[in-house]
Amino acid sequence: MTRAELLRPELLRVEGITKAYPGVVANSDVSFSIGEGEIHALLGENGAGKSTLVKMIYGLVRPDSGTMTLRGAAYQPGKPAEARRLGVAMVFQHFSLFEALNVAENVALGMEKPPPMRELAAKIRAVSEEYGLPLDPSRMVGDLSAGERQRVEIIRCLLQDPKLLIMDEPTSVLTPQEVEILFKTLRQLSREGTAILYISHKLEEIKALCDEATILRRGRVVATCTPRERTAREMAELMVGQALKAPERRPGAKGEVALGVSDLSVNSPIPFGTSLKAVSFTVAKGEVLGIAGVAGNGQDELLLALSGELKSAADKVRIAGQPVGDLGPTERRRAGLVAAPEDRYGHAAAPDMSLVENAFLTAGVRKGLTKHGFIDWGATRAFAEEIIAGYDVRTPGPDVAARALSGGNLQKFLMGRELMQGASVIVINQPTWGVDAAAAAQIRQQVLDRAGEGAAVVVISQDLDELLEVADSFAVLNEGRLTRPRPTEGLTMDEIGLMMGGAHGMEVAHHVA
Amino acid sequence: MLRLEKRPTPSKFWLYATPPVAVILTMIAGGILFALMGTNPFEVIRTIFWDPLFGEFAFYLRGQLLVKAGPLILIAIGLALGFRAGIWNIGAEGQYIIGAIFGAAVGLAVFPTESRWIFPVMIVAGAFGGWVWAMIPAILKTRFNTNEILVSLMLVYVAETILAKASTGFLKNPEGMGFPGSRNFSSYPAAQNAFLYEPLGLHWGGVAALVTAVLAYILLTRHQAGFQIRLAGQAPRAARFHGVSPARLVVLCMGLSGALAGLAGMFEVTGPAGQISIDFNTGYGFTAIIVAFLGRLNPLGIVLAGFILALTYVGGEMASTSLGLPDAAIQVFQGMLLFFLLAVDVLTNYRFRLAVGAH
Numbered sequence: 001m002t003r004a005e006l007l008r009p010e011l012l013r014v015e016g017i018t019k020a021y022p023g024v025v026a027n028s029d030v031s032f033s034i035g036e037g038e039i040h041a042l043l044g045e046n047g048a049g050k051s052t053l054v055k056m057i058y059g060l061v062r063p064d065s066g067t068m069t070l071r072g073a074a075y076q077p078g079k080p081a082e083a084r085r086l087g088v089a090m091v092f093q094h095f096s097l098f099e100a101l102n103v104a105e106n107v108a109l110g111m112e113k114p115p116p117m118r119e120l121a122a123k124i125r126a127v128s129e130e131y132g133l134p135l136d137p138s139r140m141v142g143d144l145s146a147g148e149r150q151r152v153e154i155i156r157c158l159l160q161d162p163k164l165l166i167m168d169e170p171t172s173v174l175t176p177q178e179v180e181i182l183f184k185t186l187r188q189l190s191r192e193g194t195a196i197l198y199i200s201h202k203l204e205e206i207k208a209l210c211d212e213a214t215i216l217r218r219g220r221v222v223a224t225c226t227p228r229e230r231t232a233r234e235m236a237e238l239m240v241g242q243a244l245k246a247p248e249r250r251p252g253a254k255g256e257v258a259l260g261v262s263d264l265s266v267n268s269p270i271p272f273g274t275s276l277k278a279v280s281f282t283v284a285k286g287e288v289l290g291i292a293g294v295a296g297n298g299q300d301e302l303l304l305a306l307s308g309e310l311k312s313a314a315d316k317v318r319i320a321g322q323p324v325g326d327l328g329p330t331e332r333r334r335a336g337l338v339a340a341p342e343d344r345y346g347h348a349a350a351p352d353m354s355l356v357e358n359a360f361l362t363a364g365v366r367k368g369l370t371k372h373g374f375i376d377w378g379a380t381r382a383f384a385e386e387i388i389a390g391y392d393v394r395t396p397g398p399d400v401a402a403r404a405l406s407g408g409n410l411q412k413f414l415m416g417r418e419l420m421q422g423a424s425v426i427v428i429n430q431p432t433w434g435v436d437a438a439a440a441a442q443i444r445q446q447v448l449d450r451a452g453e454g455a456a457v458v459v460i461s462q463d464l465d466e467l468l469e470v471a472d473s474f475a476v477l478n479e480g481r482l483t484r485p486r487p488t489e490g491l492t493m494d495e496i497g498l499m500m501g502g503a504h505g506m507e508v509a510h511h512v513a
Numbered sequence: 514m515l516r517l518e519k520r521p522t523p524s525k526f527w528l529y530a531t532p533p534v535a536v537i538l539t540m541i542a543g544g545i546l547f548a549l550m551g552t553n554p555f556e557v558i559r560t561i562f563w564d565p566l567f568g569e570f571a572f573y574l575r576g577q578l579l580v581k582a583g584p585l586i587l588i589a590i591g592l593a594l595g596f597r598a599g600i601w602n603i604g605a606e607g608q609y610i611i612g613a614i615f616g617a618a619v620g621l622a623v624f625p626t627e628s629r630w631i632f633p634v635m636i637v638a639g640a641f642g643g644w645v646w647a648m649i650p651a652i653l654k655t656r657f658n659t660n661e662i663l664v665s666l667m668l669v670y671v672a673e674t675i676l677a678k679a680s681t682g683f684l685k686n687p688e689g690m691g692f693p694g695s696r697n698f699s700s701y702p703a704a705q706n707a708f709l710y711e712p713l714g715l716h717w718g719g720v721a722a723l724v725t726a727v728l729a730y731i732l733l734t735r736h737q738a739g740f741q742i743r744l745a746g747q748a749p750r751a752a753r754f755h756g757v758s759p760a761r762l763v764v765l766c767m768g769l770s771g772a773l774a775g776l777a778g779m780f781e782v783t784g785p786a787g788q789i790s791i792d793f794n795t796g797y798g799f800t801a802i803i804v805a806f807l808g809r810l811n812p813l814g815i816v817l818a819g820f821i822l823a824l825t826y827v828g829g830e831m832a833s834t835s836l837g838l839p840d841a842a843i844q845v846f847q848g849m850l851l852f853f854l855l856a857v858d859v860l861t862n863y864r865f866r867l868a869v870g871a872h
Binding site: 307308309328329330331333339341343346347348349350351352353357360361362364370373374375377400401403404 | 521522523735736737738740743744747748750751752753754755756758
């Protein structure tokens with residue numbers, strides 16, 4: 001028994017929960033408990049079973065076996081409405097908001113018996129002031145930043161006066177300053193007796209915020225600990241189940257400019273997308289440029305504009321000095337640029353096609369896999385097998401459909417596909433999204449190795465730790481504008497936060513409070 | 514409770530089992546339909562599916578099979594290339610008509626030449642006519658983002674009007690004593706698409722259909738253009754990432770399917786039909802949609818499917834003359850085939866599961 005458990009009366013106890021899906025056991029005999037007002041971390045890699053577990057607590061999924069008790073009474077929510085009635089609320093990683101409605105209307109949509117709009121607006125204002133989350137109930141959700149949208153979801157939950165608030169990866173869309181403010185709010189809630197179940201794989205955050213942590217690996221509880229008393233490395237190794245190796249950087253001499261982008265402005269082809277505004281940067285041979293930013297600030301558009309899916313004036317994009325802005329993806333690959341988009345299922349890969357066909361998808365040009373327009377499937381298959389071996393892709397063989405692979409495995413395959421083409425310029429959006437820690441470390445190492453061989457690399461990512469690990473220079477994409485790249489060495493988190501546009505008007509509120 | 518669940522990978526078994534299962538279900542449901550109409554269902558099914566192959570008049574009807582299957586296969590292969598890419602040309606009937614008019618018009622313009630070059634020139638003209646007619650929805654789609662399904666379909670009715678005009682006006686037989694319809698190609702040897710081997714019903718159209726099937730198969734499996742067609746249909750964004758221009762693909766696929774439909778029309782008007790007439794078109798362009806799907810959008814499957822649909826045409830005519838079945842009943846029968854095909858096809862990508870515990 002730890003000190004925290006002794007002090008706090010028990011709120012929720014989970015006992016021996018098991019849940020199996022066809023082919024995979026998501027949770028196996030999971031037990032843990034949360035005291036009232038406790039901030040409890042649920043820690044684990046992608047696929048460790050965190051989401052399934054909280055979905056059971058929130059009534060979205062039913063366990064196969066095991067019991068839950070809430071304040072000593074049996075707790076078996078059949079649907080989320082029942083869970084909410086009993087005081088359990090949840091903020092999802094992906095928001096369910098209507099962009100064309102305002103904040104108050106969105107909140108009303110989630111309620112069973114919404115009060116009149118004026119009353120609701122007043123309530124929203126009151127709650128938002130009380131918890132330092134400024135939010136104007138009459139604003140359109142479509143105009144809000146990701147951080148502000150999250151506030152709508154949080155306030156929606158707080159209006160129910162919950163006893164337990166579940167938060168699924170809440171900081172993935174926030175700037176460092178916004179994270180700080182969210183933590184203040186969560187600590188205030190905790191002081192007032194609301195327990196928080198906090199799902200994350202970001203260890204420094206958990207150390208800063210949480211009282212207790214339950215660590216899951218492959219559906220089982222492998223450890224419980226008090227995060228403040230452990231190092232991040234210890235927790236990471238518990239999470240991964242093996243010792244981690246930090247990527248090694250080969251200090252290579254920087255060469256001449258390989259990729260130059262000057263004053264690039266393009267309209268977004270995506271509905272509610274962000275247009276690029278006068279983006280300029282250069283990347284030298286052997287250099288890794290890290291581009292940070294909260295999702296939806298033009299990352300997808302930047303990738304499209306570099307890969308050639310979005311064209312511009314010829315001289316806006318140059319590869320080794322040659323203008324390529326008006327060329328399509330095939331010609332840019334020929335000129336030495338490969339790109340890896342974020343969305344694996346449907347953009348980077350065709351889900352229903354085999355790995356061999358997916359290998360041809362981008363490698364046809366640079367690997368010389370066609371002759372007079374006819375595809376050399378033998379050579380393509382050999383290349384696919386090379387990727388599978390070189391990147392440790394777990395698959396029955398190269399002929400299975402891409403969608404049969406797990407997200408992490410497919411990502412390894414797709415990274416291998418681009419990194420093994422001997423390109424002089426490599427552009428990657430979210431290289432390790434959804435990939436387990438060991439594979440992520442391997443991918444980062446491969447990226448650094450390519451740079452060591454003289455490739456110019458652009459890594460677009462929302463994971464700041466990842467960027468600081470691999471990037472030589474660092475820039476932020478904010479509402480379609482790119483800050484001037486700065487050397488990564490010596491950058492502080494505060495400076496990065498300011499580059500990311502601060503906290504969207506939130507400092508004021510907390511200074512007042 | 515039964516629940517549909519997406520398969521991790523498409524089922525190979527159901528990919529091949531779907532067409533025969535659909536044919537059998539169509540026979541059963543069609544049999545019930547015929548029984549309700551007061552005829553003996555077994556006799557009808559036998560008349561449609563057995564007699565053309567092994568019955569009393571099989572020596573003649575077997576030849577008719579390829580005559581009907583040829584244009585169906587030729588059109589269906591073109592359609593399948595588009596369907597694979599997610600481009601829905603529904604107006605092959607119109608392209609077929611315009612191809613026939615172009616081909617016939619070129620021949621009739623130089624009547625009565627004996628040059629051996631006239632027939633090849635007519636073939637090119639027929640393909641060109643179908644291509645032109647298909648370019649209208651293609652260009653409207655790429656320029657103004659119109660829906661190619663609606664435009665190509667509506668152009669069928671425009672084509673039918675032009676056909677009526679041709680047979681009563683600009684292509685009318687000057688020696689036809691006022692009857693509508695063009696000169697008959699059977700009395701114009703240089704421009705006639707005569708049988709190469711009559712017992713099999715083989716004419717140049719049949720040759721073109723079989724050669725096209727092989728070429729299309731090679732295109733889809735070995736050539737980069739075929740890969741791009743399949744990719745665009747399955748994952749449009751991945752296709753753009755690969756480097757496919759959506760507009761160019763629309764023009765390519767619509768053009769190919771239009772040209773093949775036009776070719777079919779040209780071979781038909783100079784061969785089995787013999788002349789441009791008001792009721793020259795008999796719905797091959799629409800039936801070819803069924804053929805394309807029954808053949809799993811695979812050129813070799815389409816050859817097989819073309820013969821099955823040809824069987825329903827030939828057998829259906831037999832059933833209507835010998836058993837007094839209305840023509841519409843045969844069309845319903847063909848429609849059922851497409852219905853069951855699409856219904857059973859769900860099993861390729863999904864499977865039924867008994868849902869336990871959940872609700």
